[in-house]
Amino acid sequence: MATENKNLSEYDKNSIPNAKDFRFGIVVSEWNESITEGLYNGAFEALLENQVPPQQIIRWNVPGSFELIYGAKKMLQTQKVDAVIVIGCVIQGQTKHFDFVCEGVTQGIKDLNVQTDVPVIFCVLTDNNIQQSIDRSGGIHGNKGTEAAIAAIKMAYIRQQASMSHHIDNQHLLSSGALQIEEGSPLELKE
Ligand SMILES: Nc1c(NC[C@H](O)[C@H](O)[C@H](O)CO)[nH]c(=O)[nH]c1=O
Numbered sequence: 001m002a003t004e005n006k007n008l009s010e011y012d013k014n015s016i017p018n019a020k021d022f023r024f025g026i027v028v029s030e031w032n033e034s035i036t037e038g039l040y041n042g043a044f045e046a047l048l049e050n051q052v053p054p055q056q057i058i059r060w061n062v063p064g065s066f067e068l069i070y071g072a073k074k075m076l077q078t079q080k081v082d083a084v085i086v087i088g089c090v091i092q093g094q095t096k097h098f099d100f101v102c103e104g105v106t107q108g109i110k111d112l113n114v115q116t117d118v119p120v121i122f123c124v125l126t127d128n129n130i131q132q133s134i135d136r137s138g139g140i141h142g143n144k145g146t147e148a149a150i151a152a153i154k155m156a157y158i159r160q161q162a163s164m165s166h167h168i169d170n171q172h173l174l175s176s177g178a179l180q181i182e183e184g185s186p187l188e189l190k191e
Pocket residue numbers: 029031032063064065066067088089090091092093101
């Protein structure tokens with residue numbers, strides 16, 4: 001379904017896990033600032049609406065969308081967060097630079113999702129013109145920042161559940177004797 005057939009800001013509030021204990025990082029590109037600020041506001045408000053305290057939301061700015069990769073990587077390395085949202089707006093110019101920036105950011109953020117344990121949500125508009133960006137950052141098609149915040153909550157919850165099930169599996173295996181960990185082993189569970 002294309003964006004023009006859905007509102008990016010609409011979501012079923014009953015389907016959203018409780019997010020009050022999650023911490024979120026948001027890395028925001030300064031290129032096309034009027035658009036990225038609108039996307040950030042959509043994301044920030046959606047997190048607040050789902051009980052995330054503002055003090056649990058960390059914002060960093062980077063020069064452009066290509067720097068979202070490094071910014072997200074350093075946030076993951078230095079901050080205790082349950083998900084990161086990267087926000088950018090790339091608009092077609094006169095040259096092929098658009099293609100390289102879009103492809104580079106897409107692949108870079110994909111790589112972070114593969115290589116690290118914390119989900120990184122892709123909130124980067126890749127538009128033909130500024131009107132398309134306006135329409136998707138609080139305009140007629142809603143706000144992609146809102147969509148990204150909801151995705152971040154859902155992915156943080158999936159990460160939390162996966163971690164808990166892994167721990168339960170270990171406990172079950174230990175209690176059943178199927179898994180034996182030598183004393184002093186780095187795998188030894190500390191109570
Ligand atoms: N043209 C756009 C850019 N270009 C800048 C790059 O993202 C990058 O900052 C530069 O190449 C230095 O590494 N960035 C956007 O976010 N949006 C654009 O439309």
